[in-house]
Amino acid sequence: MTTLLLYGGETDPAAPVSRTGGLPLVPDGFDWPLCAECERAMQFIAHLDRGEDVVSVFMCQNDPGMCEEWDPSAGGNRARVLPAEGLAPAAVPAEGRTLLEDVSVLVAQCVEAKGYGQADTDGPVDGRPVLGQLGGVPAWLQNDETPDCGGCGEQMGFVAQLEEGHGHAAPINFGGGCAYVFACDACKEAAFLWQC
Template sequence: MPSHTFHVMHADGPVADDAAGTRVGGLPLLPPGTPWPRCADDSCRRNLAFMGQIDLSGTGPAAPAEASAEVSVSVEERNGSVLALFHCLDWCVQTGTMYGSSHAAFLFPCAGLVATEPPGGSEGPLDREGDRMVLPAAGIAVTPIEVEPSDDPDDPEDDPPVSFYQGRDAWVDREGHPYADFLGQWAGAPTWIQDDDTPECAACGHGMDFVAQFNSSDRHYRPVYFGDYGYGYVFACEPCGTAAFHVQD
């Protein structure tokens, strides 16, 4: 049975808080004047934490921290889109799939974006557990690996041909990388914990394109945490400029 290519998203070292490219943490790059999103849960309504961004412009991972001055120029010149991802560190909604209540995704054209601090600045505010809303930025690299698909027709991990679990295990066990550095999957097909919950674009009514699936990692990368066994799913419809960020646990 032929192998399949699985694109691993993994940590790629610290970067500047305002770096272009795909990363977790730091400051979001937003159009000037964009209001900071709040948790939609009526019992919370606190400012969401910035989880990270996904660069859809094709420029690759974030630049090293010392290159932030050059990055500021390149942001103005790039084409394409950037996905900004936010979620509530207080975990207001804890059941099943969460639609934009304690999570939010925004798709913006790359040109003209500026690094934006949350209300209160980079040193605040705090969430209820005392965590900072602005967390250290780490670049995300994408590395393709070949994974043998399951040959067991009854294996629940056999759909898609190479599941998130198989790709993760191949990266950690076969390739010998630290589990903590595995941040998720780029492109391909999502592996759902529960039912398939691919969102429809509110503008065109078509199913959104799958962009990435994030692994929950509270040990090293605090922004990327969806409970002990949760995953974050990112979708976009670039022609319409819409995006969605779902979590299943």
């Protein structure tokens, strides 16, 4: 079985559901991530609801391609594990490319396929564009780049794979490829990278 993430339409920017775009939901005292390369505010990419916690993904888009925003450790992106309790919409920085134009709900749906690569993801599934997969095994476009946790040194667990969006004007820039989200549940750390 493979759990696909299908396009579930638009929603409120602060909706507490898995989505790409909209506003990050954050705890008190959260600092909006700044890019280590250009030092400007990153773009909020995705909110992934895991029940007890959420994984929140940011990536620099102030100068696309110049901040190593595809790399899990260069500082051009940031993924965080945040406890689900007590989150509220973040204050958006005044400067920088901070938000996607499109808010897309991610709906999980199991399909009979041995993996994401075997699932028929080129066209819609049940009439809905495929926006990625939840859990399972990463379908790498290049080499396996599973990150090690900065806290404990163990390989991180796979959380989700994300496509650039639905339609021709895909709202997210993964260089035409896919993004991969990982987390260490023991250390509450997350990592993000993309390949094309």
